[in-house]
Amino acid sequence: MRVTLHQVAARAGVSIATASRALNGLSVSAPARERVRQAVAELGYVANEAARALRSDRTLTMGLLFFDLRNNLGIELIDALSETLEAEGYSLLVASARADRRRYDVLMRRFLERRVDALFCINPRGEGEALPLYREAGTPVIALFAAGSAFAGLPLIAPSFSASAGMLTADLVALGHRHVAIVLPEVKSPPLLAVAEALKAAGVAVSTIEPSEAGGMSEAAARIGRLTPRATAIVAAHVHARGLLAAGVRAPEQLSVVVIGEVGVDARNRKRGLASLVIDPQRMGKAAAGAMLTWLAGTRPPDRIAVQAATWEPRSSLGAAPLRAETAA
């Protein structure tokens, strides 16, 4: 860039210090402030953040580092975090390690060189060599979605589904369901597990069904029919629930159906009247951003913040359990 504060000051007929103060809203006489404003406009002055950063030791930049960016969560997190932080004047440096631990470390280090004011680690695996450097530098780091002890000693923002799973369970119980089937794929999603747990805790019998890739959902439907006592409701991830319905299962007459929604869009489920647990990673982002800002303001957040990351939306695919089931219980 060519035009510097120096030139602005010269044009406004004031010293460089006064010009700086005018721009930062410190005490400056009205006419001087106005002349500076004018000079800035005429010259098209754009502050040099690098110089500012060097002098004041703040870059107004935060790092957002993903272990792997490529899943629907990524977008939502970036969006939620940036919305909050942007309002405070921060920008986000984003990078993805593409599931490579070594690269994760390299990128963490790179962000440190860029002197980020803070760092968010999404799904970090293990500590790596860069983390101690952050500690030394006093740069706050918050982990999101980290497995257990991965980043010991750092505040961890973790999703929790207990509240929504509890409400879901309460509703099913109130409708008389005492036996519920759950479609549980190989890779078990946290919300599904949370629901299974909540149901069991409430004394509901839970049968798990594997979605056989080959047979598909119509076979699964048949298997549900063979369960004894017969399940009166089923909980399944988005895809599997759709498959069941496509296979001809009628809800709620035949079976009450609960969908564990995909991230973000719930519109289609709403339109079809499908009761669903809506996962909303935006809340994770907002919570993380908020925690970081308060940290920068002086108070370190607690070591673990559980964020209710889902909403329970009971809808018409839910019905009372048939009497037959009642007696079975």
Place this chain on the structure above:
Amino acid sequence: MRVTLHQVAARAGVSIATASRALNGLSVSAPARERVRQAVAELGYVANEAARALRSDRTLTMGLLFFDLRNNLGIELIDALSETLEAEGYSLLVASARADRRRYDVLMRRFLERRVDALFCINPRGEGEALPLYREAGTPVIALFAAGSAFAGLPLIAPSFSASAGMLTADLVALGHRHVAIVLPEVKSPPLLAVAEALKAAGVAVSTIEPSEAGGMSEAAARIGRLTPRATAIVAAHVHARGLLAAGVRAPEQLSVVVIGEVGVDARNRKRGLASLVIDPQRMGKAAAGAMLTWLAGTRPPDRIAVQAATWEPRSSLGAAPLRAETAA
């Protein structure tokens, strides 16, 4: 950060200049270089990029500005761009205007203050006041997906589907299809339009069908049956194609089906043998990153770069047109 080059130099018993040279691989005697390396390791020195940026007028940072981040494209672009640029030492500042033109301008300006070495504008709308400042600063800006003249004078990277649509058409024609139906929703996607155009150019009759939100795909299937001459193939977006199949349409016996894939994942279509046009925004990202790097190296890219952003995957949902249709043509 506390430990500076100064301290490294002191510890290594050399001057600050030598230390700097050692780190940047300039000519330094072997023993001195080694002592610096040692000192860096012992002190945990991390270079201050802000100072480097101030002095050398390069931030090794690029801006990536979205008009709206929230669609599957976003993730893919970030991933593709960062993969290429990260290897060159660049980091990405990411922001989304959340569909607000004024905010777009504010963010562009903010990136300019951060002294990004280059800027990618995704889906920009109109010029705004910040763009001229980039021009003045000599900071390269590349637009992606910009509508027509939005960013006049800037290199524009635009997706093109002509090649894949052409191959698709050739295959259909070779199979004897002379009348093809296209499910065309209100918001027309570029690849769908490209396919329609290619088909027409090849002399194929094209009937467009609106996906009636209420009636759904079974109604659409019925409508196709009523077309005269009867369409022998259908082209539809992911969701609609799935709907058709769920409604009982058998491919390819009854109808040849071509899916215009959703961004990214084609796995399910492959498994089901659905012929599809696979959209791959990664290529846009790679092309943009490459163009930018060559620009920074000195040669400005052309004003318009068309990137083939899809691959044609013919599969078993394609069959020869029945003779009856042959005669109709």
Place this chain on the structure above:
DNA sequence: TGCATCACTGTAAACGATTACAGCGCGTCG
């Protein structure tokens, strides 16, 4: 009138790196 107070302003020293320039010792070559 004299002195403290006040609002504002300018001078100059940082911040932490890069790099032009000059100096040094030493080997080579005419």
Place this chain on the structure above:
DNA sequence: CGACGCGCTGTAATCGTTTACAGTGATGCA
């Protein structure tokens, strides 16, 4: 033998801000 080139090194200027400090003139108050 002197000039030169070469490889390495240190000194110091520089990038564009922020900010401590001191100075200015005007004002209030005794």
